[in-house]
Amino acid sequence: xxxxxxxxxxGRAGTQTHVLATADITRKPTxxxxxxxxxxxxxSFSWGYSDVGADIFVGLGLVLGAAAGAxxxxxxxxxxxxxxxxxxxxxxxxxxxxxxxxxYFVFRGLGDIFGFIAGWAVLLDFTIDIVLFAWSxxxxxxxxxxILSFVDHPWVHFIVVFAVIAGLALLNIxxxxxxxxxxxxxxxxxxxxxxxILFFGFLFAFQPQLLVHTMTFSWPTPFNLMNGVSLAIISxxxxxxxxxxxxxxxxxxxxxxxTSISLILTILIFALAYSNLALGMQPWHAIPxxxxxxxxxxWKYLGNENNNGAAVAVLASYVPYYGHLAAYxxxxxxxxxxxxxxxxxxxxxxxxxxxxxxxxxLPSIFQRVHKKYRTPAVSIVTxxxxxxxxxxxxxxxxxxPPVHYVYSRLFRGEDGITFLGDLYAFGAAASYSFVFIALIxxxxxxxxxxxxxxxxxxxxxxxxxxxxxxxxxxVIGFFGIVSILVFTMITHEIGRVAGPxxxxxxxxxxxxxxxxKKLPVFRSQPHDWRKAQINILQEAGExxxxxxxxVNVKDMDARRVSATAETLR
Amino acid sequence: MKRLVRSEGxxxxxxxxxxxxxxxxxxxIVRTFAAAGLSGQAxxxxxxxxxxxxxxxxxxxxxxxARRARP
Numbered sequence: 341x342x343x344x345x346x347x348x349x350x351g352r353a354g355t356q357t358h359v360l361a362t363a364d365i366t367r368k369p370t371x372x373x374x375x376x377x378x379x380x381x382x383x384s385f386s387w388g389y390s391d392v393g394a395d396i397f398v399g400l401g402l403v404l405g406a407a408a409g410a411x412x413x414x415x416x417x418x419x420x421x422x423x424x425x426x427x428x429x430x431x432x433x434x435x436x437x438x439x440x441x442x443x444y445f446v447f448r449g450l451g452d453i454f455g456f457i458a459g460w461a462v463l464l465d466f467t468i469d470i471v472l473f474a475w476s477x478x479x480x481x482x483x484x485x486x487i488l489s490f491v492d493h494p495w496v497h498f499i500v501v502f503a504v505i506a507g508l509a510l511l512n513i514x515x516x517x518x519x520x521x522x523x524x525x526x527x528x529x530x531x532x533x534x535x536x537i538l539f540f541g542f543l544f545a546f547q548p549q550l551l552v553h554t555m556t557f558s559w560p561t562p563f564n565l566m567n568g569v570s571l572a573i574i575s576x577x578x579x580x581x582x583x584x585x586x587x588x589x590x591x592x593x594x595x596x597x598x599t600s601i602s603l604i605l606t607i608l609i610f611a612l613a614y615s616n617l618a619l620g621m622q623p624w625h626a627i628p629x630x631x632x633x634x635x636x637x638x639w640k641y642l643g644n645e646n647n648n649g650a651a652v653a654v655l656a657s658y659v660p661y662y663g664h665l666a667a668y669x670x671x672x673x674x675x676x677x678x679x680x681x682x683x684x685x686x687x688x689x690x691x692x693x694x695x696x697x698x699x700x701x702l703p704s705i706f707q708r709v710h711k712k713y714r715t716p717a718v719s720i721v722t723x724x725x726x727x728x729x730x731x732x733x734x735x736x737x738x739x740x741p742p743v744h745y746v747y748s749r750l751f752r753g754e755d756g757i758t759f760l761g762d763l764y765a766f767g768a769a770a771s772y773s774f775v776f777i778a779l780i781x782x783x784x785x786x787x788x789x790x791x792x793x794x795x796x797x798x799x800x801x802x803x804x805x806x807x808x809x810x811x812x813x814x815v816i817g818f819f820g821i822v823s824i825l826v827f828t829m830i831t832h833e834i835g836r837v838a839g840p841x842x843x844x845x846x847x848x849x850x851x852x853x854x855x856x857k858k859l860p861v862f863r864s865q866p867h868d869w870r871k872a873q874i875n876i877l878q879e880a881g882e883x884x885x886x887x888x889x890x891v892n893v894k895d896m897d898a899r900r901v902s903a904t905a906e907t908l909r
Numbered sequence: 910m911k912r913l914v915r916s917e918g919x920x921x922x923x924x925x926x927x928x929x930x931x932x933x934x935x936x937x938i939v940r941t942f943a944a945a946g947l948s949g950q951a952x953x954x955x956x957x958x959x960x961x962x963x964x965x966x967x968x969x970x971x972x973x974x975a976r977r978a979r980p
Contacts, residue, residue: 412953419956535926542933548944548954555950598971605964609930612957620954 384589384599386527391578392607393530394681397674398476399575400614400655401648402761404639407568409558411639412551412615414568415575419608421824422576424817425772426604427795428779430597433583434793435782436873437592437880440695441580442775447699449778449785451864453850456701458774460846462692463723464839465577465767469685470727471734472574472760474504477678479649479757483671490757491646494738501731504679508686509724513710513717526676533673534610537656537666541617544660551620554639567831570765571758573824575611577768578681580688593882597793614655618642623658649757650674685727690719700865703853734759750833762828762835763842769825770843776818784808788892789873790885805899920975927968934961 407414432445440447443462447455475490478500482488490497560568582600586592618639630636630644638658642651653674656666690706694716697706710717734757737744782789787808798809829836854861870893877886938958945951 416953416956539929539933542937546937546940548941551941551954552945552948552950602964602967602971605960605967609957609960609964612953612960616954616957 381589381595381599383524384595385603386524387584388578388581388599388603389527389531389606390523390677390680391581391684392576392603393527393534393610394473394674394677395575395577396607396611396614397480397652397678398472398649398757398761399572399611400618401643401651402571402574402758403568403615404618404643404651405645405648406560406564406571406643408560408564408639408643409554409556409619410560410565411568411572412555412612412619414565414572415611415615417569417820418572418576418824419611421573421817421820422579423604423608424795424813424820425576425579425775426582426600428775428811428814428817429579429582430600430604431791431793431795432775432779432782433586433600434593434596435789435791436876437583437586437589437596437882438876439584439586439691441583441692442771442778443692443696444583445782446771446774446778447701448867448869449781450774452699452701452860453862453864454774454778455699456696456850457843457847458771458778459692459696459701460843460850461767461771461774462580463689463846464842465764465771466685466689466692467723467726467730468760468764468767469577469688470505470508470682470724471501471731472757472764473678473682473685474501474508475731475734475757475760476649477504477675477682480653480671480674480678483650483653484668489646490649490738494735498731498735498739501735502728504682505686505724505727505731508683509720512683512686512690512720513713513715515713515715523680526673526680530673530677531606533666533670536662537659537670538610538613538617540659540662541621542613545621545624545658546617547620547622550622551616554619554637558637558639563831566827570769570824570827570831570835571761572611573768573821574761574764576607577764578684581684584688584691591882592880593790593792593885614652617659618651618655621655621658624660624663625658627658686720686724689723690716693719693723700854700857700859701850730760730763758832759834762832763838765824765828765832766835766839767842769821769828770839772821773818773825776814776821779814780811780818783811783814786869786873788889788896790888790892792885805903806896920972923968924972927965927972929965930961930968931965934958934965937961 403411403414429441433441436445436448438444441462443455443459446458475497478488478497479490482490482497487493487496488500582596582603586596589595621638623638627636627638627641630640638655641647642654647654650671653667653671656670657663659666693702693706696702697704697719706719706722707716708718709715737747779795784803787803787806794809795811795813797812799812800807800809802808828839851861859865873889874886877883877889935958938955941951941954941958945954
């Protein structure tokens with residue numbers, strides 16, 4: 341890297357090599373470096389898949405442990421909400437193809453303070469993402485290397501997860517990242533692998549009678565079902581990647597909707613398929629008895645403390661014929677995918693903090709880059725530091741008996757991975773709730789921006805002299821995600837305290853920072869969104885959309901002028 | 910990887926897996942209805958079956974679009 345120039349990580353660290361943008365460090369904000377648009381439709385799909393696809397590797401065991409015979413119902417409920425969220429992100433990412441995701445949409449639709457809250461909730465999710473996926477990555481590897489087992493060797497597990505997080509932070513500071521080709525290869529291999537598990541499972545072992553029997557006799561209590569639903573949403577987190585990919589995709593307005601719909605359906609199918617298989621599959625070989633020596637069904641075995649961190653690998657090993665092979669490579673494949681996801685958490689958090697700092701939602705220190713490596717080192721260290729604090733909170737009950745006693749008394753003995761799941765669900769539900777409101781606000785207030793993809797089922801009407809369409813699906817999705825947020829608050833002892841505290845202290849810091857900088861605290865700074873939108877569409881190469889936008893703006897201005905003249909007359 | 914996903918063989922493979930998804934989706938729906946009848950317990954598996962059929966349909970559509978786009 342030449343001196344006097346900086347390399348900032350404007351892309352997704354975990355997966356893309358094309359993201360390394362070079363820019364003069366003295367450039368003004370208007371001359372900010374832009375991202376190279378080299379992501380193909382397949383690249384866009386695999387980018388999203390490596391983020392969201394890894395979630396089921398973590399979520400399956402947790403949901404089975406909580407929702408028992410209604411795990412497929414929990415996944416269905418969360419899946420419907422996820423489809424609504426996915427459609428919302430697809431519409432917004434195609435209309436505003438900029439990196440920043442939910443935080444940007446909320447910032448643009450609802451203003452500075454809500455943009456901060458949504459971004460801060462996303463940051464919580466990214467820091468949890470780092471720990472949860474690093475934790476689960478080691479859980480998957482423990483299926484081949486037993487010394488890494490969290491239950492049997494908690495200290496070894498803790499130290500290895502700690503080392504993984506520290507290593508990822510270091511790699512991100514140095515600026516080393518794996519190639520996009522590697523990411524595309526792993527995603528492709530995983531799609532093929534999961535499809536094979538699904539085909540073999542449904543063709544040779546799925547027993548609908550067993551599914552009905554399990555659902556009838558192992559139906560959970562309403563509390564456990566709510567708990568299961570709130571954990572199921574973590575299998576669908578990571579849609580930020582759709583919008584992050586948008587900024588680097590060629591012709592995003594046409595590519596993003598196509599790849600997003602395919603991604604949404606693929607993830608939904610895997611989540612529903614695994615949960616139905618776990619409840620209704622006749623295992624190919626015997627399941628070990630439980631701690632009391634009693635026979636146990638497959639779903640119970642997958643959801644216990646030993647296996648809930650690596651449930652997909654264990655399930656795959658019980659699939660007829662294919663299970664022999666799957667038992668060896670699924671843990672490794674899962675671990676690689678989870679490591680990529682954990683790395684995307686490291687990068688994503690630093691990137692969002694960098695962007696928020698640029699719009700004066702966070703202090704400028706988060707924009708500071710490392711002198712030698714030109715990466716946003718302060719952001720990386722800060723959010724990896726948060727991740728390590730969360731790791732300590734999650735691992736403490738297993739490392740220290742007195743702490744275990746405290747957790748049992750205060751938090752109903754929630755274990756480490758459930759603690760992380762709690763916070764992950766809280767952060768996701770909080771940020772997604774704002775995204776739905778932002779989508780509605782942008783439909784009403786920015787009807788001039790062309791939308792190549794719109795969520796289905798809209799009610800057209802006139803708002804402030806403009807023809808707009810009210811998105812019914814966004815309202816359904818909003819109520820769905822809010823109900824999941826409520827379930828999280830009701831059922832998760834730690835999540836209900838730690839999640840709101842994260843938002844509260846973040847908001848306190850925001851208020852202090854804005855007051856100190858003499859910026860509006862509760863109101864927004866003036867933004868020239870028209871100019872911003874023209875720049876966005878121009879940079880995206882969507883010149884037809886830009887022309888359409890300019891025509892729409894001109895029409896709207898002409899209507900306003902004539903309306904004012906009419907009033908004066 | 911880019912060369913692979915742009916090839917005719919890849920498009921055909923997606924078409925074949927799309928067809929398999931449609932068949933599997935129909936099989937899941939039929940077998941679930943046979944076992945559970947018109948009950949609430951059949952809903953998650955039937956939604957899974959429908960999603961598989963839909964994904965297969967999308968792959969058919971993509972294949973048709975790719976064929977149309979070829980010179």
